[in-house]
Amino acid sequence: MGLIEAIILAVLAASTPLLLAATGELVTERSGVLNLGVEGMMIVGAACGFGGAWLSGSVIIGALCGIAAGVLMSLIFALMTLGLAVNQVATGLALTILGIGLSGLIGSRFVGEKISLAPHLYIPGLTDIPLIGRILFGEDAFVYLSLALVAGVWFFLYKTRAGLILRAAGDNHASAHALGYSVLRIRMFAVMFGGACAGLAGAYLPLAYTPFFIPGMTAGRGWIALALVVFASWLPGRLVIGAYLFGAVTILQLHAQGWGVGIPSQLMSALPYLATVIVLVLISRARTGGSTAPAALGTVFVPDR
């Protein structure tokens, strides 16, 4: 396996959990809800995903458990912010703290156990093509799923009526309500979708990355996913670029250290974040007026009955 091929494979693997979680959060935010609890939903997804796979021996069941856990976590958030109209930022932060504690509790009986990693695709002939074979036809299912998910979300948001309504709820909930749409129901589904994606992203870590569960193993990836949504200015296409760019810089800085490039490693470790900030600045400079954020993002909606 050539070095370039190895690097690209590592980049794809490192980017996939970010892309999954960010896609879910993008839909949530597009409906006008800011859920800062991505990290918490991810880590519970990781614990339940590992638990499911370990008990059943099946990666698919593990992934489904991760998704279910993410959805349950997001329902707590939905109950608080949509049902009780509590502040979204505070609830999201609380959800992360709760998730970190809860995952430790759930995962405590799995610590030290090991499962086998998700299988990689193998198509005789195609996967064996030099250079591009393993990159295009030799990934695990999550990588393909994450890309399909982004495409699906793009199609949903821009090509379907339901997507248009969801965006309307995020931009002007009063109008959407006046037109007879149930803003709260739309937002609840969007929050649940975000939870499902975050749960799956969390489950990806023990199922396809490092086949064990350790408390805190998401190590801040949920926060990166949140930043990527802003980075992508709430556009699914840019999300792919952002996630892969972040993954690429993360992996390349490790290789650069191994090659002995004379840059202090502390600076190298900061590079992915610096790159994100720089691109954000460039995007905002290039933009012609106005924010691209959903206009009603983070605002509480209480329908008058």
Add this chain to the structure above:
Amino acid sequence: MKKILIAATAAMLVTGAGLFGASAADKLKVGFIYIGPVGDLGWTYQHDLGRLAMLKELGDKVETTFLENVSEGPDSERSIEQLARAGNKLIFTTSFGYMEPTLKVAKKYPNVHFEHATGYKRDKNMSTYSGRFYEGRYIQGIIAAKMSKSGVLGYIASFPIPEVISGINATMLGAQTINPNIKVKIIWANTWFDPGKEADAAKALIDQGADIIMQHTDSPAAMQVAAERGKLAFGQDSEMIKFGPKAQLTSTMNNWGPYYIERVKAELNGTWKSEDFWGGLKSKIVVMAPYTNMPDDVKKLAMETEAAITEGKLQPFKCPIVGQDGKEVECKGGTHLDDGQVLGMNFYVKGIDEKIPGK
């Protein structure tokens, strides 16, 4: 409804902080502050095994409380004080960053005894303790040089602090006794714990030609990557053979049990006094996991080296030691570097091509 939910959340947060303990008036109360979760399979896990070993021996006279996931800094000061106020008479704080907070609380509670791991500041009621992990790394270096086919070792480092740097140097000094031309590639993860990043670093090292992976980070991720790629690796802090049955050569394990037993006994007998403890293979604070996945002659050499260090016949940092710049390092310990030089190590030995980050 809202109030009930808030109360429930608050209750969850409190239990989530991991406050455990039972009350019994006549038992000695001993407290522990942990940086990570007890299930981290590394640093904190080993401290907790030490606590449990101590309880097994002295459980009829002692009860323990531990707080896990306590971040370094102001938060830890509150947690340490909480333990002191709850009546703990002996408190172990088990991470470098707790040094100043422990010192502050120690001044406030002169009748409570404190023990801080891996630090260097003491007081009349505050001891320090640590392990000579570099002894294990020296043995690892010898094994690595024997087992490497490519002559390139891969080293995942955490932060450029003396403990990590002395570990890298000890590894190289050991390896150079076998192969003077051995090379090491070092990747700084700039974290103690991020399984994904540790795995990525291991992949990068292997992709760049290293065939033996060693780490100064805490999770078994690198071990598992080595196993997956058919390479060899060393565990860290704890036994990691489960994650690489065909990959783990050995592991330098931290074994705090004997120390905790000794210190709690001293507290019970009223003979506790502030001291500076730095134990290695000899005092069994550092223990090597079984030597596996290597031929018998390498195993024999490793065991002989271990015995020589245990008996004090072999010093990993024996003089002369030549720095990266080609100059000999001053030999303050007579025949070997003294403890101060090892504890404050901020140079690479000759044979390492890279630079210490930020230097």
